Amino acid sequence: MAAEPAARGGSPRRPVSPEAPPCWAAARALLPGAREELRLEFGAPVGRSAALLLRRAADLLYGAGGARGPPPGLLRLSEAACDRAWERLNAAAWRAVDREWRRAFSFGCLFRALGLCRAGAASPEALRACDLGLLLGAPVLDGVLLRLAGVLQRHLPGPGAAPPPAPKKVRRGPPPPAVEPAAAVPRLRRPSLERFRDRFLAPGKPLVLQGLVDHWPCMSKWSVDYIRQVAGSRTVPVELGSRYTDQEWSQTLMTVEEFISRYIENENQVGYLAQHQLFDQIPELKQDIGVPDYCSLGKMDEDEITVNAWFGPAGTISPLHHDPQQNFLVQVMGQKYLRLYSPQHSEKLYPHEGHLLHNTSQVDVEEPDLARFPAFEEAPFQDCILSPSEVLFIPAKHWHYVRALETSFSISFWWA
Structure with missing residues (x-):
């Protein structure tokens, strides 16, 4: 099987297994071709242990190639990295949070969403990981979280038959004052x-x-x-x-x-x-x-x-x-x-x-x-x-x- 062309230039990608979930090929195509292009270097505020968790998660993601199922440990490592960053995001006023921690949180959310996608069909949990990164993190890889959210949403199963609506409890407030x-x-x-x-x-x-x-x-x-x-x-x-x-x-x-x-x-x-x-x-x-x-x-x-x-x-x-x-x-x-x-x-x-x-x-x-x-x-x-x-x-x-x-x-x- 020929290697896939790289996205936005860069190195060629590993082939994607035909056994992978339908959303995986589209999700994986959003990443750079080579692991080095992720640029997982962080400023001093991000501790060595958090950065190491993200680098190990990236190593597993890129080393998995077309292997069946999620790379072992990817979800565990990405969740641990998210937890470290989440603590920092909530430790001070929002404006006081260093941008490097927000970048780290975005990468953790990205790897978690990819791990969930590789493990099975697109899921609300993977989409939620993208949204958390978009809301609380900083942009990474040219807006990859926004593009990944679009891929996941397109692959989510459609809603089933809607149940009959429950009776509404309507609160009726006072009418507005007369506008003279x-x-x-x-x-x-x-x-x-x-x-x-x-x-x-x-x-x-x-x-x-x-x-x-x-x-x-x-x-x-x-x-x-x-x-x-x-x-x-x-x-x-x-x-x-x-x-x-x-x-x-x-x-x-x-x-x-x-x-x-x-x-x-x-x-x-x-x-x-x-x-x-x-x-x-x-x-x-x-x-x-x-x-x-x-x-x-x-x-x-x-x-x-x-x-x-x-x-x-x-x-x-x-x-x-x-x-x-x-x-x-x-x-x-x-x-x-x-x-x-x-x-x-x-x-x-x-x-x-x-x-x-x-x-x-x-x-x-x-x-x-x-x-x-x-x-x-x-x-x-x-x-x-x-x-x-x-x-x-x-x-x-x-x-x-x-x-x-x-x-x-x-x-x-x-x-x-």
Whole structure:
């Protein structure tokens, strides 16, 4: 049997056994042809023992050739390397974690996913290893984890017959406050770039834009069932609780399928899928969106814009807060109630003291404690109900409060 050509140049690969699982050839083709091309050298922060575990795992992976079954010890070594890196990832604040440990974690996840793939058919466990590396690690080998996740997802068995849906326990929250015309955020249909810049961007005034994103594929394609079909097997971070200022609020990792089953279809619980990596992690969703044209008025290149996903049931709340950059909030599914306050009235909104929540108000916007926060009642505001295909421009530093009125999917673009 002739040796396979190398991927992206490099040495030829060993032949792949015809007895290997169907996903293995495609997965193995993502790796460099020679073990040396992995470049498993790490900076001083990564201890010698962790680096040695990864090198031994690589030796087994490349030395296995077309052998039947996984290389003996590959899973054990890769799991041990992941455990070492995981301890370091959780030993300090995220920004304090050295990038070399994140690289080591990514390689551990890569080798673990490959070992699971070589052991049998593509599995959710192997896909989860890729997702953990994507979420918590650093990019390695030209984005190999993202490409491997795509291979595994294509080879996962399709879902069987769906069981009959369980009765839903629907939580019915209070209706939104009435939006008075005098306080309503103005609406315009596709104003010119110059008009938007002069009348809203420069003076920092909110605006609901209409007709801007109607042509995006997500507007006609996306539903809860579609998201489940495209991303159900992917592991993502989920916020538990109705708002991040609640004492019981926490974060965890789960698959999109688990999130939908627990928090979308069973609305007596509250959870929110809120993360900025979703579209990089799941390209099938990214290809259905664009970037609002008006972002071209900023100084950022398109790849510098931060894109966030917000997916949750009715009743999820973003407390009154402000962000440092301009924001286009695109509503894809469901409706949301939003209230906005100008930064010139910040002293009447009672921000939390201390650095962690300095950009967040202490006031419950819809049920304010006016005995504790008497000046809040004097702060003028604008509000609106945002519907699918509408885009809300939230100027930088503008305070905003958000409540989902229905199962909702929104996308925010932070730019400057």
